[in-house]
Every structure is written in C-alpha cells, then in structure tokens.
Amino acid sequence: MNKPADTAALKQLDRAHHLHPFTDLHAYAEQGGRIVNRAEHIYIHDTDGNTMLDGMSGLWCCNLGYSQKQIVEAVYRQLQELPYYNNFFKCSNQPAVELATMLSEVTPGQFKHVFFTNSGSEANDTNIRLVHRYYDLLGKPEKKLIISRKNAYHGSTIAAGSLGGMAPMHKQVIGLDYIHHINQPHWFENGGDMSPEDYGVQVARELEAKIDELGEDKVAAFIAEPVQGAGGVIIPPSTYWPEVQRICDERDILLIADEVICGFGRTGKWWGSETYGMKPHLMTFAKAVTNGYMPLGGVMVGDKVADVLLAGGGEFAHGLTYSGHPAACAAGIATLNVLKETNIIETSATEVAPHFQRRLREFESHPVVGQVRGQGMFAAVELVKDKGSRERLAPESAGAVFCRDSANKNGLMVRQTGDAMIMAPPLVCSTGEIDILIEKLGIALDETAAHYGVK
Ligand code: PMP
Numbered sequence: 001m002n003k004p005a006d007t008a009a010l011k012q013l014d015r016a017h018h019l020h021p022f023t024d025l026h027a028y029a030e031q032g033g034r035i036v037n038r039a040e041h042i043y044i045h046d047t048d049g050n051t052m053l054d055g056m057s058g059l060w061c062c063n064l065g066y067s068q069k070q071i072v073e074a075v076y077r078q079l080q081e082l083p084y085y086n087n088f089f090k091c092s093n094q095p096a097v098e099l100a101t102m103l104s105e106v107t108p109g110q111f112k113h114v115f116f117t118n119s120g121s122e123a124n125d126t127n128i129r130l131v132h133r134y135y136d137l138l139g140k141p142e143k144k145l146i147i148s149r150k151n152a153y154h155g156s157t158i159a160a161g162s163l164g165g166m167a168p169m170h171k172q173v174i175g176l177d178y179i180h181h182i183n184q185p186h187w188f189e190n191g192g193d194m195s196p197e198d199y200g201v202q203v204a205r206e207l208e209a210k211i212d213e214l215g216e217d218k219v220a221a222f223i224a225e226p227v228q229g230a231g232g233v234i235i236p237p238s239t240y241w242p243e244v245q246r247i248c249d250e251r252d253i254l255l256i257a258d259e260v261i262c263g264f265g266r267t268g269k270w271w272g273s274e275t276y277g278m279k280p281h282l283m284t285f286a287k288a289v290t291n292g293y294m295p296l297g298g299v300m301v302g303d304k305v306a307d308v309l310l311a312g313g314g315e316f317a318h319g320l321t322y323s324g325h326p327a328a329c330a331a332g333i334a335t336l337n338v339l340k341e342t343n344i345i346e347t348s349a350t351e352v353a354p355h356f357q358r359r360l361r362e363f364e365s366h367p368v369v370g371q372v373r374g375q376g377m378f379a380a381v382e383l384v385k386d387k388g389s390r391e392r393l394a395p396e397s398a399g400a401v402f403c404r405d406s407a408n409k410n411g412l413m414v415r416q417t418g419d420a421m422i423m424a425p426p427l428v429c430s431t432g433e434i435d436i437l438i439e440k441l442g443i444a445l446d447e448t449a450a451h452y453g454v455k
Helices: 007-017 025-031 069-081 094-106 120-137 158-163 196-214 240-250 303-312 326-342 344-365 395-409 431-452
Strands: 036-040 043-046 051-054 111-117 145-149 179-182 219-224 254-258 282-285 297-302 369-374 379-383 415-417 420-423
Touching: 007 025, 051 431, 069 326, 094 111, 094 297, 094 326, 111 120, 111 303, 120 158, 120 219, 120 254, 120 282, 120 297, 120 303, 145 196, 179 196, 196 219, 196 240, 219 240, 240 254, 297 303, 326 344, 344 369, 344 379, 344 431, 379 395, 379 431, 395 415, 395 420, 395 431, 420 431
Parallel strands: 145 179, 145 219, 219 254, 254 282
Antiparallel strands: 036 043, 043 051, 111 297, 282 297, 369 379, 379 420, 415 420
C-alpha cells in the first residue's frame, strides 16, 4: 500500500478497514478518530498537529514514558540475534531465562517461577488453567469455582471477560458458569452513610459469605486487582485488604492479585500487593513490564502452587506460540534495568506522587468534584452536581464525558470511567509537569461546571 498522502486519507482508510477495540464501530466508521503518530517523554502528537500531555501512560503501560532508548536498542539487538524461537519441547532462550530470573528477584519472596503470555488477558486465562491444574494434582478436582468482583477488569478473552465484572461486557460475553462475583469496595458509590472503614470490612466479608454459599470444598480462588483500575481507580478502604487476607488465610482458597495496572510502581511500591499488604499465591502482570514497547504478560506463580505443579509430573497442557518471545523478553529485561538503575519507583513515590496527590486534592473544593481518590501515580476525580447527595451531573456519565473531551481539547489525555476522571501519568513526570496536568484538568473542570451551570 502506498503511504497515504495526508491525514484525511489516513483517517479515511482507518474508518474503512480498521475495527477498533472497545469502540462504537458504527459511530467510528462515520466519524473516525485521532491518529497518533509520534511521542516523546510524556507527550503524544497526532497527525492533526496536536500535542497532548499523556495523563494515562498510554493504556496504563508506558510508565517510563516514550523516550526509553535502552529498551528500543535491546529489542533491536535481540531481533538481529534471535528474532524468535519457541519455549516448547525442551527449548528455552536467553532473554526468557534472564527475565524470569529478574522477575523472581523483584517480586515478593514467594515468587520464583513465571509463566509467560503476550497479554494480561491471556495471563488471567493462564491463572484459571494453573488453579484448576493445581487442585487436580492435589486430588481435589471439585475445587473449580473462582470468585471475582463486579466492575473488575481482567481482560477481554472469554475467560478473562468472565472473570471481569463489567456489566456492558457481560451483556456480550456468555460468562463461564464457574465464575462468581461479589461487590467491589467502592465506598463513594455504595458506602452510603457508613464510614469507609466499616464499609471496607462489610464488603470484604462478602467474600466469606460467598465461600460459605458455594462451599469451601468447591471454591478454588479469589481474583482481584489491588486497586480496580479500568473500573474507576477504586481505592479500597484501609480495612478492606486486611479483612480479605484474613479470610483467605483461614480458607483453603488461592489469592490471585491482578497486577496488570498496579505492578511496576504505579501505587508507589513495585507491586500493589505490597502497598496493600496482600500475600497472593499468583500474580498477573503485563503492560509496564516492557513499558508498553512490546506485547508481554505473564503469571508469577508462588511456591505453594509451583511446588505442586513441579512435583505433580505430567504435562501442563497450556502454552502460546509467543510465550517467552525473545524480543519481548529483551524489552522486559531492559525495562527492569531502567527501573532499577534510575530508582524511578522510589523517586516517584517520594517526590512526584505526593505532589500529584496533594495538588489533586485542591479540587475537593471545586463545585463539580464529589471525591478525589488516589494512591501513588494513580487517581480518580468523581464528578457530581451536588456534593451532599452525590447526585450526578447528567445521566449516563455525560458530565464526565464532557469533562474528558474538554481536557483532551486542552491538550491533556485523560480518561473517563463512569462519572470519574481517571489518571495514571507516567512515573517519569516531573513535579512541574504534574502542575501542567493539574492546570489543564482544572480548566476542564471549570468548563464542565459552566456547561452544567454548577456553582
Ligand atoms: N487485567 C487488568 C487489571 C487490566 O487492566 C487489563 C488491561 N487493561 C488486563 C488484565 C488485560 O490486559 P490485556 O489488555 O493486555 O489483555
């Protein structure tokens, strides 16, 4: 195909041939969208000449921004040396071995093994396969049920979509019948007059009630994001995870932490599990493992599960052509090296994130802001018409869509989920760049207040 001469031609071809993920296909075919063609540091550029500060790190993945030469060069070198070989049939490759070793070093002590996939969705599918295999090997084949949470996001394959609790997805996915959902710890939405602490304990105990209802002898695992990301950056009350951990410790069920967004420093520590004191048996990762530069995901398999799989014998009948792809793993190694060499997780946690969180809280007095919540470089701003009653600006989250569009127009890439504005800026932002983000968000909030006549 000849390179399209101009933006209009490119957009026309995009509308004609490209079906986009999580998009109203009919509307997109009519209206088209933005074509991003260049990025550096924390800025993205489109073919219309717009520059935007990326307040979302791509899709929560480019935690180190867009100018990491070390990662690019590592991939280039690897493609020249060994572009591909599989890890089936008693074969391995050096980058996969090295990355597996490095991951076991940067994850909590119980993790010494990794199973590689290409994405977070496949990694969560892999979790189901691992959990079922584990209990089969233990002679407990009846333990097959998995408990997850409403409004969780665990990916888009049939299994990962079933694990997730997104209502619009469940309308389109025939969910797997061995997956059950309990409520999310969303105090602002569901906590009513309860204190966040009391609500946190109450909603955690839904796990205990669900295990009792289904039978401990049938429940295999509980899966959750330390902070629900795509669901709206749902920061759990401080009491939530300790209570869930107590329940998991007392019961014979596995805890799976989906760290696809929280991992690699997003919440201020390497892992969301560390920030919230969780002790998972399995941990899903993807996205920031390669800084978004190559597709890669996987499951960290804790000793409790790995010991059984290794002792059990027999084939684990699961794998992907690109499990442990050498170029993707080379990107992962380079990313981990940058994270370690620059100390960026610690720097962002101690310098930039506190500034980000403090500045965001200045919006608590803004007329359309009902709640600001966040942890590390991760935050949400809930929009309301009335702070007391938490009445929303408009039906179907139209207020937040307006605010998101206004922010985009003003050069800030942020996302809207429900009635909340969502942010996950790159960890490499400076405090000055956080101030620019805050200024642009402030303009969008002012425009939203003016549009809906809220004073
Ligand atoms: N788990 C979580 C927590 C996620 O946020 C996502 C992606 N947003 C996934 C799983 C799925 O990852 P992928 O899109 O790489 O399949």
